Amino acid sequence: MANMRSLISFIVLSLGLLAAAESPISPYNLHEKRTHIPAEWSLQRRHEPTSVLPLRFALTQSNMDNLEELLMDVSHPKSSNYGNHWTPGQVLKTFAPSEETISAVRNWILENGFEEERVKVASNKGWIEVDATTEEAERLLQTEYNLYTHSTGKNHVACNAYHLPYHIQPHVDFVTPTVHFDAKITRRSDEPARSIGQPIFGSSPKTTGAVDDAVLISPTDVSTCDEYITPACLRALYSFNYTPVATSKNSYGIVEYTPEAYLQTDINLFAMNFSEGLYGKAPYMVSIDGGYAQTEYQNFSYNGESDLDLQYGMDLVTPAQQVTLYQVGDMVEGASFNNFLDALDGSYCTFEGGDDYTQDSKYPDTAPGGYDGPEACGTATPTYVISTSYAYDEADLTPFYSARQCAEYAKLGLMGVTILYSSGDYGVAGNGGLCLNPNGTQTLDGTMFNPTFPGTCPYITSVGATQVNPGSTVYEPEGACEQVIYSGGGFSNYFAMPSYQKEAVDYYLANYYPDYPATMWNSTGISRAYPDIAANGANYVVAIDGAFELVYGTSCSSPVSGAIFTMINDARLAAGKSSIGFINPTIYSTDFSGLFNDITMGDNPGCGTNGYNATPGWDPVTGLGTLNFDKLVAQWLTLP
Template identity: 65%
Template sequence: MRSIISLFVLGAGLGVVANPIVPYTVHEKRTSLPMGWSHSRRHDSSAALPLRFGLTQNNIADIGEYLHDVSHPDSPNYGKHWTASQIAEAFAPSDETVSNVHSWLIDNGFDSSRIRVTPAKSWIEVDATVEEAESLLRTEYNIYGHESGSEHVACESYHLPAHLIPHIDIVTPTVHFDAKLARRANAPPAVVNGKKPGMGNAPKTTGVVTNLLAGTDGCDQQITPACLQALYGLNYTPVSTSSNSIGIVEYTPQAFVQSDINMFASSYAPDLNGKAPVVVSIDGGVVQTTTTGFNDNGESNLDLQYAMSIVTAAQPVTLYQAGDIVEGASFNNFLDAIDGSYCTFEGGDAAGQDSAYPDTSAGGYNGKDCGTVTPANVISTSYTYNEGDLSVSYATRQCAEYAKLGLMGVTILYSSGDSGVAGSGGACLANNAFSPTFPGSCPYVTAVGATQINSGSTVSDPEGACEQVIYSGGGFSNYFSLPSYQSTAVSSFLTNYPPPYTSSQYNSTGQSRGIPDISANGANYVVAVDGSFSLVYGTSASSPVAAAIFTLINDARLAAGKAPIGFINPTIYSSAFNGAFNDITTGGNQGCGTNGFSSAPGWDPVTGLGTPNFPKLLSAWLALP
């Protein structure tokens, strides 16, 4: 797991410029627009455009080695996590990098008073006009429209002087589409009937259920906390709750409803009655009550009701509520809050993609949260992007931030998507090629897929890959290389169970990151939403359930005077954890006009290593230093 290595470079070549002594090179180039977007118009040349230059960080090529050193069970430094100050010192860009980029901007007519360098030296920002930015980057800026009504500022490609290529990772806004999408007016509820891949990243529902089943006899029809306890051996009472932590990330307007938690508690978790998550507001994040319904309350209610029930009422659960009701938020806005050096306030985000704060709109949040939030030991997010909607540089830069969190001992989990080998909304790449999701494809997060109790089976029978309403997201990254911790597992799958597809359909090199890493049940969850119980499906359920299970393991390690488990991937793929997950060998993840991949013995790109076997995982982790 050496470093973040991009497998495909999105463009290279020389640009013709007025000054032949300074050759310009294509730094990033987009070959197509993401699904749902179309060119609208040229951007106004006099419009303001806040340019952000992500400077190349020192030692970033070795971040995988550093993370491996504190995360692999055979390492003498296992569990010896870094402090935030150690991370800042290790990865700060060099003075040479800062000087070179600063001088280039001066040479191109930007007065030094307009150039701002972040305190951590990670970013340089310049507020330019579109005309100035186009001249500086040898590009043209356009406005793109989305079918939801959102608009986005971007270009098709941009150029940098050849001598600056080693010093600049990324320029924003440019080619990437990490866009915030407005909710379409009068959007239908996220209700799906039949065995088809779901649309979008939100959980899906088949509607209200009135005949609640008791005990574990009907877990193939209704998943409850009792079903999960039986499936994964969850017989543990937390004892280190004051020193332990778990965080669930939600993005406004998604909002939980306390009366729904109480309703859920009355049927399935009596200790949760009246219990609420600890809300940490990020950039004006608010648990809004203006709009309700499954689209607004389904995700957050699902995540919290099941995470809270597994860790019990004794363990506080932190809700990171990101974005005000006007702007909303993106993954980068969340990262801003837990890492000030990554923040727009100090020079970080992308205009037109990440929410801009302070928000001067009526009712907006007139501030910006940067480095104001302490990350929990385990953080779960049930939202994804399509990897192909982002540039390689953008995804790589964000991926490095997850590695830094891992170095600090934080376990980061992301759902792997609900559309099988297709991306969000069932979107595929050109010529119906498979579309992996991000951040799950980042080798420094743990991607969580979905399983199901097969019809007619019990909690004592093996689960299968989820094929009800949704299909477990999985496949192989087009951006990130195969991490060393996963090489044996991926090689074994491709050798023993070769997929019946060509390289035109998926990254068949055998040298790319495979997803997911693990899985958990994702079908037939009984969730209280707006005063009724609904059946809910999705990796949106799998990720918080896995996060809660790992939180219990952290509890036991903390009680034993040991460090949190941190970045788990090198550990769970190691021989020390053989058999610690319930292997899933049936079911597939169809999409893009195919049957997708198939589950198989060992790791597979449908359910990963399998579902947690809590007693075995607990024993294995307690045996580590």
């Protein structure tokens, strides 16, 4: 995975987010190190030397150096292979670890005294597993393991750093359990404990409360869109009036994580006011790892996200088009993004290409009330477009973990899938308004900009937020969202700038260079910039728990954009063409220049600053701008 390492190393080090590596312990080199104990964790004691640790070695995948090139080959509009997407079998064959890698790591473990029957190679050769005592693991990895306790009472075993022999390092991405800590534990007092790997809900929507029924407007009225966003407002803003004709070939995927769940009664209430054809219509639900539309817990925190996503997603693609709901995780263990990816790609499953038990949920879940069935592994078919409105902060995860997951999004792109993630709701700050400190910690009074993930992964499309400015109409330019939330955006500390956005970002930096010291943001000019596009994220009228509320967030922007791209796919599929797949090389290309509604007003404050400015062309607030369906679908239909 050498190219993914090149995406992260020099950028992370340039901001001092990782400590400098000390002199190697011959013949070992430092492989990973963390600089601090995460918030709410405390050191208890050394781990018992006879306790057993499930050591897992994530093997370096083949052809990672060519990943971007391979993806561009099927995604760039000038490529002769545009739209010739891969099969899952091609993906598995191309990226499986080499026999050399497997042999090198396996032989090294055997040479260190482990019996052959203890050293197992996963069926798709992505991982090597060995259950070792703490004493054995410490000797093998040249480290010391400690026991830590979280404020919730959960225990975790980790080390401060670990080492690998020089000749083994090129063959191993990372080892677990080691330096990786839980992303964050979020739990409401009336809710079952969440998994250690559950995505943070900092990107989930915000509300200003109920909308008086007396002010509710007609389903076709666009005169008050600066106060109340409805589907009619969005259709007017984005020239989006389209009736699908290839519905049997298409579906739109929306991802939710239990206990977040929609209520059918809310869809029906929304339908009665804004979308008559939706009444009684439900999404096609794919349950992953015990996910279900729970009704035990009901309030905005539980229902706001799912109700928003489905009401607007289902309306905008029209009731004729099926929407697929990927409901992920049970009520006890929860789930992470990797658990979802497992279900889409059987080669990515636990111990078979991707999971880290310090980050991701484990199934079967043996806890009372947990899902005790087998882990979802290749059980779900990916739709052509998948929207997710959840996010971590980049700093929540280690660079190696993030890089491995990011590569999986590239593989989905190779298979013709468009992956959208909301960019965050706190401007240049991370979830909850947290900012970075020089030692890598995240606090409200931090001064360093804190990017989100997967928004910074170069192989997904990140979606920021706009607004109809107060007193303006849908026929006037929007501005960056500055009501309740601020559009997440900025520059990655982990990933290098992909080739497809270099010209656009270089122009921004040459003409609108941010007036902040290099200690606050990644000013190298060679890092992945986000978001890529934007859509309205303010004043959405959503039916939640039997009443209408005003909702805000990039959680609104991503599902709306996904609906539009789903209908662009419809037009291409009807014409006998492929899905649009990974769209970033296309939308940044000169062929698509001027096809977006450029946003030039507003900024995205955070970390004690005004953040970045929306400017002509691409900017780290609203990306390339908002979608113009008529222009975009016409241009996409000219491609093979």
